[in-house]
Amino acid sequence: DAGVIQSPRHEVTEMGQEVTLRCKPISGHDYLFWYRQTMMRGLELLIYFNNNVPIDDSGMPEDRFSAKMPNASFSTLKIQPSEPRDSAVYFCASSLFLTGRNSEAFFGQGTRLTVV
Amino acid sequence: AQSVTQLGSHVSVSEGALVLLRCNYSSSVPPYLFWYVQYPNQGLQLLLKYTTGATLVKGINGFEAEFKKSETSFHLTKPSAHMSDAAEYFCAVSEPGGSYIPTFGRGTSLIVHP
Numbered sequence A: 001d002a003g004v005i006q007s008p009r010h011e012v013t014e015m016g017q018e019v020t021l022r023c024k025p026i027s028g029h030d031y032l033f034w035y036r037q038t039m040m041r042g043l044e045l046l047i048y049f050n051n052n053v054p055i056d057d058s059g060m061p062e063d064r065f066s067a068k069m070p071n072a073s074f075s076t077l078k079i080q081p082s083e084p085r086d087s088a089v090y091f092c093a094s095s096l097f098l099t100g101r102n103s104e105a106f107f108g109q110g111t112r113l114t115v116v
Numbered sequence B: 001a002q003s004v005t006q007l008g009s010h011v012s013v014s015e016g017a018l019v020l021l022r023c024n025y026s027s028s029v030p031p032y033l034f035w036y037v038q039y040p041n042q043g044l045q046l047l048l049k050y051t052t053g054a055t056l057v058k059g060i061n062g063f064e065a066e067f068k069k070s071e072t073s074f075h076l077t078k079p080s081a082h083m084s085d086a087a088e089y090f091c092a093v094s095e096p097g098g099s100y101i102p103t104f105g106r107g108t109s110l111i112v113h114p
Helices: none
Strands: A005-007 A010-013 A020-026 A031-038 A042-050 A051-055 A065-071 A074-079 A088-095 A111-115 B003-005 B010-014 B019-021 B024-026 B032-038 B044-050 B056-057 B064-068 B073-078 B085-093 B108-113
Touching: A005 A088, A010 A020, A010 B024, A020 A088, A020 A111, A031 B044, A042 A065, A042 A074, A051 A065, A051 B108, A065 B056, A074 A088, B010 B019, B019 B108, B024 B085, B032 B064, B032 B073, B044 B056, B044 B064, B073 B085
Parallel strands: A010 A111, B010 B108
Antiparallel strands: A005 A020, A020 A074, A031 A042, A031 A088, A042 A051, A065 A074, A088 A111, B003 B024, B019 B073, B032 B044, B032 B085, B056 B064, B064 B073, B085 B108
């Protein structure tokens, strides 16, 4: 398997524009996570899905953020409208299990978002 | 609620020296504990994890960590640093029986001098 694939790797956009980040999890993984990494706040969990269903979105900062998982092999994180303070690296991760000794999250390479 | 504290945002060592990265956690139940490494412009990669059993856990690239319940610690060590170990290291904790979702520390940047 190629691992968790995120696109684009880099995104530069103007304030007010819509931004869509994409993620393809590892095939067969039931859990998908979206994280945001900033210098100020470190690594924050935004939302996670189990079997394509959003389970906990309490980390989504504002209504401007939304995430979907229309099928087991694809998820999107959308920001509309974007603001400069949204600039960060956004990671997608997937996991086969959440519990037990084999629980491990596999991370994508991230999308570096810059909002100017 | 679970939390993780990583002491020192930056640790600098010479090549060949001992690496010690500190992690203390807070958890209401016996936790699962993880160390992840992030190389520049890469995602996080699991180094090692503790779930149950032996408290000394060995991971990839010669790293190991010891779970010490009495000290609520899970420090990461490596006997001899290599230049290729320069990276960001994250400690994480999750609570079995709870959400199981790991909470990450702020990270420690390891700098290795020749």
